[in-house]
Amino acid sequence: xxxxxxxxxxxxxxxxxxxxxxxxxxxxxxxxxxxxxxxxxxxxxxxxxxxxxxxxxxxxxxxxxxxxxxxxxxxxxxxxxxxxxxxxxxxxxxxxxxxxxxxxxxxxxxxxxxxxxxxxxxxxxxxxxxxxxxxxxxxxxxxxxxxxxxxxxxxxxxxxxxxxxxxxxxxxxxxxxxxxxxxxxxxxxxxxxxxxxxxxxxxxxxxxxxxxxxxxxxxxxxxxxxxxxxxxxxxxxxxxxxxxxxxxxxxxxxxxxxxxxxxxxxxxxxxxxxxxxxxxxxxxxxxxxxxxxxxxxxxxxxxxxxxxxxxxxxxxxxxxxxxxxxxxxxxxxxxxxxxxxxxxxxxxxxxxxxxxxxxxxxxxxxxxxxxxxxxxxxxxxxxxxxxxxxxxxxxxxxxxxxxxxxxxxxxxxxxxxxxxxxxxxxxxxxxxxxxxxxxxxxxxxxxxxxxxxxxxxxxxxxxxxxxxxxxxxxxxxxxxxxxxxxxxxxxxxxxxxxxxxxxxxxxxxxxxxxxxxxxxxxxxxxxxxxxxxxxxxxxxxxxxxxxxxxxxxxxxxxxxxxxxxxxxxxxxxxxxxxxxxxxxxxxxxxxxxxxxxxxxxxxxxxxxxxxxxxxxxxxxxxxxxxxxxxxxxxxxxxxxxxxxxxxxxxxxxxxxxxxxxxxxxxxxxxxxxxxxxxxxxxxxxxxxxxxxxxxxxxxxxxxxxxxxxxxxxxxxxxxxxxx
Numbered sequence: 094x095x096x097x098x099x100x101x102x103x104x105x106x107x108x109x110x111x112x113x114x115x116x117x118x119x120x121x122x123x124x125x126x127x128x129x130x131x132x133x134x135x136x137x138x139x140x141x142x143x144x145x146x147x148x149x150x151x152x153x154x155x156x157x158x159x160x161x162x163x164x165x166x167x168x169x170x171x172x173x174x175x176x177x178x179x180x181x182x183x184x185x186x187x188x189x190x191x192x193x194x195x196x197x198x199x200x201x202x203x204x205x206x207x208x209x210x211x212x213x214x215x216x217x218x219x220x221x222x223x224x225x226x227x228x229x230x231x232x233x234x235x236x237x238x239x240x241x242x243x244x245x246x247x248x249x250x251x252x253x254x255x256x257x258x259x260x261x262x263x264x265x266x267x268x269x270x271x272x273x274x275x276x277x278x279x280x281x282x283x284x285x286x287x288x289x290x291x292x293x294x295x296x297x298x299x300x301x302x303x304x305x306x307x308x309x310x311x312x313x314x315x316x317x318x319x320x321x322x323x324x325x326x327x328x329x330x331x332x333x334x335x336x337x338x339x340x341x342x343x344x345x346x347x348x349x350x351x352x353x354x355x356x357x358x359x360x361x362x363x364x365x366x367x368x369x370x371x372x373x374x375x376x377x378x379x380x381x382x383x384x385x386x387x388x389x390x391x392x393x394x395x396x397x398x399x400x401x402x403x404x405x406x407x408x409x410x411x412x413x414x415x416x417x418x419x420x421x422x423x424x425x426x427x428x429x430x431x432x433x434x435x436x437x438x439x440x441x442x443x444x445x446x447x448x449x450x451x452x453x454x455x456x457x458x459x460x461x462x463x464x465x466x467x468x469x470x471x472x473x474x475x476x477x478x479x480x481x482x483x484x485x486x487x488x489x490x491x492x493x494x495x496x497x498x499x500x501x502x503x504x505x506x507x508x509x510x511x512x513x514x515x516x517x518x519x520x521x522x523x524x525x526x527x528x529x530x531x532x533x534x535x536x537x538x539x540x541x542x543x544x545x546x547x548x549x550x551x552x553x554x555x556x557x558x559x560x561x562x563x564x565x566x567x568x569x570x571x572x573x574x575x576x577x578x579x580x581x582x583x584x585x586x587x588x589x590x591x592x593x594x595x596x597x598x599x600x601x602x603x604x605x606x607x608x609x610x611x612x613x614x615x616x617x618x619x620x621x622x623x624x625x626x627x628x629x630x631x632x633x634x635x636x637x638x639x640x641x642x643x644x645x646x647x648x649x650x651x652x653x654x655x656x657x658x659x660x661x662x663x664x665x666x667x668x669x670x671x672x673x674x675x676x677x678x679x680x681x682x683x684x685x686x687x688x689x690x691x692x693x694x695x696x697x698x699x700x701x702x703x704x705x706x707x708x709x710x711x712x713x714x715x716x717x718x719x720x721x722x723x724x725x726x727x728x729x730x731x732x733x734x735x736x737x738x739x740x741x742x743x744x745x746x747x748x749x750x751x752x753x754x755x756x757x758x759x760x761x762x763x764x765x766x767x768x769x770x771x772x773x774x775x776x777x778x779x780x781x782x783x784x785x786x787x788x789x790x791x792x793x794x795x796x797x798x799x800x801x802x803x804x805x806x807x808x809x810x811x812x813x814x815x816x
Contacts (some may be wrong), residue, residue, distance in 0.1 A: 104372045104410070108147035108159045108177040108222070110403035116286050125252070127273045131266055132252040133259070136277035138413050139316070142254040143402075145280065146222050157220040158183040163371065165449075167231040168486075169199025170479035176223070178209065184219055186211050193648025195479040196610060198511065202683060203649045209244045218248045226255040231482070235260050242266070282307065284490075287317055298324075302334045318400065363390065364426055368419030369434050369457070380441035381434055399799050425684045432458045443467065448474075452487060461494050465501055472504040477608075481511050486695045499529040506541055514683075515545050521658050538574075543578040547585060548686040550723025553768030553807065553816070565593060573602040577618070579610040584622040585688060585727040587812050587815035592622045609645035610652075616641050617656045621692065624659040625728045632663035654680030655689055660694035667704060674700040678712070691719035692729045695736050702740045713737060720804075724767050727811070730804045738789030756797055756815070763790040764815060768807050 124130050125146075134142045150157045158179040166172045173194045180186060182624035190207060197203035210359060229235065239261045242251050254258060287307050298306070306320055324330055356364070359811030366382045367373055375388025388418070391409050394403040400412040411419065423431065435458035442451040448471035455464035468487060475484040485508045488495050495501040506521030522538050522545075529535060539562050546555035559582035562568060568576045580596035596615045616638035623631040638656035642648050654677045661673035674697045681693040694716035701709030713736065718742065720726045720733050759780075766776040779786040791803070800806035810816045 100654055102631060103244065104404040104408045105161045105163070105175055106182055107405045108150055108157075109143055109161075109410075110147075110405070116282075117148070117152065117313045118145060118286075121145055121275060122152055124275060124279070124477055125149050126153070129273050130245055130247070130250060130271050132250065132275070133263070133275040134252065134254045134275040134280075135256070135258055136275075136280050137256060140277055140280045141282075141439060143224050144254060144278065145275075146224065146254055150220065150222065153220070155218055156183045157222065158223065159222045162223060162228045162231075164228050165483060167229050167234060168480050168482040169201070169231060169233045169484060170481070171199075172229070172231075172234050173199045173204045173208075174478070174761075176205075176221075178179070178220070180212075181206075183214055185780075189643070189646030189648070192815070193649050196647045196650040198481055199233070200683065201233055201240055205244065206235050208241065209246070212249050213246045215246075215248055218250070220250050220252060222252045222254070224254045226253045226259055226268060227257050229259075232260075242271075281737075282317060298330055298334065302331060306334050332493045335412060342670050360390075360394075365419055365423050366430075366434055368411065368416055369431070369438060369454075370425055371410065372404065373411075374407050377438070377441055381437045383437065396517050425775045428515040432460075436460065439463070449483075455491050456487075459489050465491055465494055465498055468504065469500050471709065472500065475693060476504070476507055476511075481508055483683055484508055496524050497528055499533065502528065503538055503541070506538070510541060510545055510548065515548050518545050518589050534573060536562060539567075540572070540578045541576040542598040543575075543582050547578075547581060547688055550687045550691075550720070550729075551686075551770075552582065552585050552727035553725045553726050556586040556588070556811070556816075559586075559591075559595075560582055563591065566751060568595070573599055573606055573608050573611045576602060577615045580615055581618045584625075585729065587625060587728040587731075587808065589622060589626050593619065596622070609647060610650070613638065613642045613645055613650070614652050617653055620656045620659045624663065625732060629658055630657075635659035635663065650681075651680045651684050652689070654678070654685065654693050658693045659701050670700055671704070671706070687719045688726060688729055691716045691723070691726065693732065694719070695729070695733045698740075702736075709740070713740070724770055726804060727808060731808050734805060756794060760790050760794050760797070761815070763787060764794055764806075764810055766816060767791075767794070767803055767810075 107212045126149075134146065136142055147159075150159070150495075158176075159174050160179045163173075165174060170702060174191060177186065177190050177194060181190070183508050187207075190211060193207045194204050216794040223238070235366075237255075238251075238259070244259070245251060263272060280723045306317065320334075324333060359801065363378070363382050363384070367378050370377065370381065371392060373387075375391060376392065378387030379385055388407065391401070395403050395409055398816075400415040402410050402412060404410055410416075414692075427434075435454040439451045439458065441456035442448070442454065448467045452464045452467050452471060455461075455467065464487075472484055472487075475481070475487075482625070488501060488505050488508070490499060495505060502521050502525040506518045506525065509515070509518040509521060518541065522542055525538055534578060539558055543555045543558050546552070546558070555578075562571075563579055568579065576595055576599035580592055580599050583592035583595060586592075596619045600612050600619070601617035603609070603615060620631065620635035620638045623630075628634075635656045639648070639653060639660065642650060642653045642656070647653060655671045657677035657680065661677060664670045664673065677693045678697050681690045684796045685693070694712045698709040698713040698716065700706075701712065713733075716733055717737070720730050723730070726733075733780050762780060763776060766779065771779065773787045774784050777784045780787070793805075794810075795801065795803075795806050798809040800809050807816065
């Protein structure tokens, strides 16, 4: 991460700097310091929530993490990534925690479990503050934070600052005595505290006028600050206080008329122009305003105005009330220049390498084409860092442009696949191919095509694609995830030699390029392959996959469940095997494809039934239901049949793995249609024969392949290299 990126990230993970005239609010400090696991500071904008918490933390002098929430943080991966980064700046955390967040796509169960385990090892107390939590609009994030509150160790306190109550079960926390609440009424400033907020103007008011001003504002921090700013230019302080109304609607009028109206025109223009930014630094201000001296202007403005808040060295933000007013004024007076201002901001962020911010400003300027071009690179980064929701939201903002651009269509296909919408993912791949120019290498979508087919439990099409890209030498030309997907297709199809060759290549390349998921999953598929091939090295392969996952921070990744299932079935330690089997099922059920989940459940049943433990029969039945809806389950179907037969279940098992009798030419023709979704009637139409003839051929194929059903026949034929 570059220096500017570190500075920008610090604006989210560092408390705001306290104002020069900080007021110690001991009563509220004591309230927040109660020994409870959760504190909620809930009050309207401008009530002083952030300042209170920042000064409280400074007063305590204990380790504390701070996260300043933005609207974009509703993406679970982004939210937990920044929160773990904030915590890691306060206390030591395991180095693999960031990778766990990314690999799990911010899954609340995975992330919170890992985070709680890490926090449990802390020797001392830690406070975690999440500011502006009302900006979070994602139920997954809400569930995760509530779970973190419930499970966090006694030495950790979580504090949320919000304008509205979070959607938690607050009543239960109150009954348990685990909640401290600071509300708007608690934050009101008393008469003796007001002069500090009024600044220099406080010295020209007597006690009665200060008391009247407190009454008019109801102790509202922002109202008092704004009154102090307006009083600077007032020639009649008593008349001003008499006329001043401190509610948030009329204060805006005072802010517009008294503050903005009294500013030097150049300063006013700079405020308006920079209001399009979430955070400000000197170089960024210069770029947007096409001027110089931005750094000095920020420092001077912050020193004179509490509505420009310091976020650490060189970075600032506007108070929300001031920012909202400025943006309203921009819409009124500078609407014709918004495109230009956002374009300048986008150009600056693009030059710094922050394509995400550049895209947001391009979209704000209405330049969707430029935003889409940036997404060609940024989209891959968002996928690799697990920010699927952010990517989908950006694509949605591009609107009808997405179906016209092949890379956007492909990115949307990945979003659909990663959220379990396989039909939609297929449709986007077709769109990508349709809008691509002649000669475009559509192999960039092959990895997604293979993954979609395997996710559906349809090994045949995945195998065909794998053989094509492998046979035409395309693997070295594309990302290593294509090699992993190709190896996975070979492994689930039982093509041992090809699978070993490609998966070893994928594993080595993934490790070299730092593509951890591709590296680990290649090892997982190798373990599955060795197991289904009854290789004596299956345990070692599974153990190596699990160790690699742990080293890469992917120990909690659901895909590793298959490796745990293999290790459970091949280990000599029965206690460890039982634990591995349970862990494999828990991982697979959290989120996995039918194929992988059926494999894990069958392996669990195999382990459980062999040792006489409960649950094996139910797991076998569940696996059977999953395989039943897979068009072509590959080796998983064979493994399920063998396991069922071993324990006397009723699932048909293949009688003979060898070819009993050579297939005729017509039978071979029918055989090649069996891996497809065509019915026997459809196959008959394709071959221009009767349905009865097709049925006769199918019965002969099953007999000669030693199979009892269509799926088993397909896998037997595949093993015999007939398909």
